[in-house]
Amino acid sequence: MNGPNCNYNPETTVLCHSNKQVHGKGWGIKASDEHSFYGCSGCNMWFDSMSAPEEEREHYYQVAHERTQEKFKEKGLWEVVINDDSWN
Numbered sequence: 001m002n003g004p005n006c007n008y009n010p011e012t013t014v015l016c017h018s019n020k021q022v023h024g025k026g027w028g029i030k031a032s033d034e035h036s037f038y039g040c041s042g043c044n045m046w047f048d049s050m051s052a053p054e055e056e057r058e059h060y061y062q063v064a065h066e067r068t069q070e071k072f073k074e075k076g077l078w079e080v081v082i083n084d085d086s087w088n
């Protein structure tokens, strides 16, 4: 994520999940991996701390989320169907 509290240590990197209810987050339930991003322990803590301004968290989430999606695609973990004709 490379957020304000980033420690830039890849060894602490985990898959972090969105806290938004619209992303499936609930009490004791994590959002799905679809709404996630790679972040180090510093970024994960910063993102989860409600003291960080919502707008700032949202901004860093969007950037980190897109970069993570790219990583998923590189690894073949994710396939985005842009034009799925089967719906027609």
Ligand SMILES: [Zn+2]
Binding pocket: 001, 002, 003, 005, 006, 007, 008, 009, 039, 040, 041, 042, 043, 044
């Ligand atoms: Zn970080």
